Amino acid sequence: MKFQYILIIVLWTSIGFARNPSGDEILRQVDAKMTARTKIIVSEMIVHGRRGSRTIKSKSWVQGVEKSFTEYLSPAREKGTKMLKLGKQLWMYSPQADRIIRIAGHMLRQSLMGSDLSYEDMMEDPHLNHIYAAKVIGQENVADRPCWILQLTATTSTAAYHTRKIWVDKQRLIILREYRFAKSGKLLKTTDVLTVAKMDGRWYPEKVVFKDQLRKGKGTEFIVESIKFNSSIPAYLFSKAALRK
Amino acid sequence: MIRFLWKGLIRDRSRSLFPMLIVVAGAFLTVLLYCWIGGVQNDMIWSSAAFQTGHVKIMTRAYAQQMDQLPNDLALMGVDTLMQTLQKDDPRMVWLPRIRFGGLLDIPDKNKETKSQAPVIGLGVRLLDPKSPEREILNLKSALVRGRLPHQAGEILMSEMLANQLKINLGQQATLISSTMFGSMTMANFTVVGMIRFGIAAMDRGAIIADIQDVQTALDMKNATSEIVGFFPDHIYKDEMALDEQAAFNAKYSKENNEFSPQMIALSQQNGLGEILDMSKTASTFMITIFVFVMSLVLWNTGLMGSIRRYGEMGVRLAMGEYKGHVYRSLLFESLMIGFVGAIAGTILGLAASYYLQIHGVNFGGLMKNSTLMISEVMRARVTTTSYFIGFLPGFFAPLLGTSISGIGIYKRQTSQLFKELEV
Numbered sequence: 151m152k153f154q155y156i157l158i159i160v161l162w163t164s165i166g167f168a169r170n171p172s173g174d175e176i177l178r179q180v181d182a183k184m185t186a187r188t189k190i191i192v193s194e195m196i197v198h199g200r201r202g203s204r205t206i207k208s209k210s211w212v213q214g215v216e217k218s219f220t221e222y223l224s225p226a227r228e229k230g231t232k233m234l235k236l237g238k239q240l241w242m243y244s245p246q247a248d249r250i251i252r253i254a255g256h257m258l259r260q261s262l263m264g265s266d267l268s269y270e271d272m273m274e275d276p277h278l279n280h281i282y283a284a285k286v287i288g289q290e291n292v293a294d295r296p297c298w299i300l301q302l303t304a305t306t307s308t309a310a311y312h313t314r315k316i317w318v319d320k321q322r323l324i325i326l327r328e329y330r331f332a333k334s335g336k337l338l339k340t341t342d343v344l345t346v347a348k349m350d351g352r353w354y355p356e357k358v359v360f361k362d363q364l365r366k367g368k369g370t371e372f373i374v375e376s377i378k379f380n381s382s383i384p385a386y387l388f389s390k391a392a393l394r395k
Numbered sequence: 396m397i398r399f400l401w402k403g404l405i406r407d408r409s410r411s412l413f414p415m416l417i418v419v420a421g422a423f424l425t426v427l428l429y430c431w432i433g434g435v436q437n438d439m440i441w442s443s444a445a446f447q448t449g450h451v452k453i454m455t456r457a458y459a460q461q462m463d464q465l466p467n468d469l470a471l472m473g474v475d476t477l478m479q480t481l482q483k484d485d486p487r488m489v490w491l492p493r494i495r496f497g498g499l500l501d502i503p504d505k506n507k508e509t510k511s512q513a514p515v516i517g518l519g520v521r522l523l524d525p526k527s528p529e530r531e532i533l534n535l536k537s538a539l540v541r542g543r544l545p546h547q548a549g550e551i552l553m554s555e556m557l558a559n560q561l562k563i564n565l566g567q568q569a570t571l572i573s574s575t576m577f578g579s580m581t582m583a584n585f586t587v588v589g590m591i592r593f594g595i596a597a598m599d600r601g602a603i604i605a606d607i608q609d610v611q612t613a614l615d616m617k618n619a620t621s622e623i624v625g626f627f628p629d630h631i632y633k634d635e636m637a638l639d640e641q642a643a644f645n646a647k648y649s650k651e652n653n654e655f656s657p658q659m660i661a662l663s664q665q666n667g668l669g670e671i672l673d674m675s676k677t678a679s680t681f682m683i684t685i686f687v688f689v690m691s692l693v694l695w696n697t698g699l700m701g702s703i704r705r706y707g708e709m710g711v712r713l714a715m716g717e718y719k720g721h722v723y724r725s726l727l728f729e730s731l732m733i734g735f736v737g738a739i740a741g742t743i744l745g746l747a748a749s750y751y752l753q754i755h756g757v758n759f760g761g762l763m764k765n766s767t768l769m770i771s772e773v774m775r776a777r778v779t780t781t782s783y784f785i786g787f788l789p790g791f792f793a794p795l796l797g798t799s800i801s802g803i804g805i806y807k808r809q810t811s812q813l814f815k816e817l818e819v
Contacts (some may be wrong), residue, residue: 249584260574261623
């Protein structure tokens, strides 16, 4: 009899969760989908400025959430520029000046290669549940896909955005739309996932448009050309010495 | 008679010295005040024009709206063509392309790691072009404290205060970290060849000056510039002419529906300078008018009092048979001589003091430590043609006027009153 009660409670809880999982639980699953032990990504960034567009191609090696190394492949002026992120530190190497500069302080708020993203965005912990408390505030279709709408509120003062509103694909657990707000409630940035593709066995955002609402440009398209999950990456790549190679 | 009066002036000090000293002081103060106010006003205009606004400035319409933020992504493009057009349209003006930029200056150690770093405001100008008047306009030779002016590409000048802060010496390398006109972060190496001090707090806090071609390369601004500044050939700002220039250019080239079309803005339309200029012009005219008027009254009164005090003397002279007209004319001559000598002496002293202040100036640096205005810390007087007669005219004519009015009393003298005065 006692066992039957426990079984009923467990089943009831599970059914209840399947219907309405908590915001934090959804966020944990989203984080799990987006992160991997390692990622090797070749991507293109098309920056639509006020005077036209330009395309920047790069290759990134990412290990967990702490380490990443990016090399810019084109255009000619950016070719050979490299960036290294180790924990909370970010370095940039310029082949023209042959200098490695640590990007810190207010420089982190500057635009990344003229795009609608900042270095701060790049430095952010991809595990959103580490820095935000989530609450489901509704449901809505985005690009014909049913989504949960989550309200995220920062739990740490170091978060770049105080609140976020995200639309999470219920089935694939991928963020399809995102609004980022300042503490004042002002909308700072928006993200729209235009296409999602199965890459290396996972559903992953393929084409994303970022828009800095404080800039007059037409946004930045981020296109993932290829991605490999959990490949081995040589350890030396995550060192300052690798920046000059 | 002149010789007689002249001797009287020298020998009878109680009669002539005091009025003359008043005239000297009046003329001196009038000249000095006029030169000082004019000089400060001129310094203000020229400092702003030379370093920031030009007499007119051309930017894109979009850049003009946010020019305080130095938005080089909105810079003018096709500069070569635009410069040719400007030279053709108005060859009298001096046209100069300039790039303003912000960034960080990073000083490397021997391992090329950051030793020190500071935010800088940069100015890219035609430094290496031998025909360019930039060195003269920015007064670089006088501003140079150490080192030399750049001779070749990759060399920069740096404010001495910044150099001390960064602990950098001449010949050392500095890396500029800034944004290209497309928004990418950029780094460029320069060699520091000279330290400068302009005496303008906003520039001396953290400015670097480089050749415009180096800056164009560093900021990916090929054939682009933040602004083109225009100067009148005599370097003197004329608001009406500048506004005419502005209206003609904008009517021809500036398109409201194209935010990247060029727009010309006169000095008085930039940074609230027009209001400041109008205010200081009105204030200085008001002050000088009041001052000249008050001094004229004082000098007139001196003449008046001098003549009235001497009624007894006039009485005796009339009693001795001197004609009234002769006495009156002698008084006028006397006043003319006092006015002339006093006004000349006062003007000479005023001009001497003004010339001294024109060369050496007065340093207000202590009051302007945090100033962001392009105003020189050392303010100077300015001697102009007007300075030579602004004090002389009231100094010369006011005592004469005073005497001529008070001297009329001579004609009203009655014999009875004359005897009464003689008894006293």
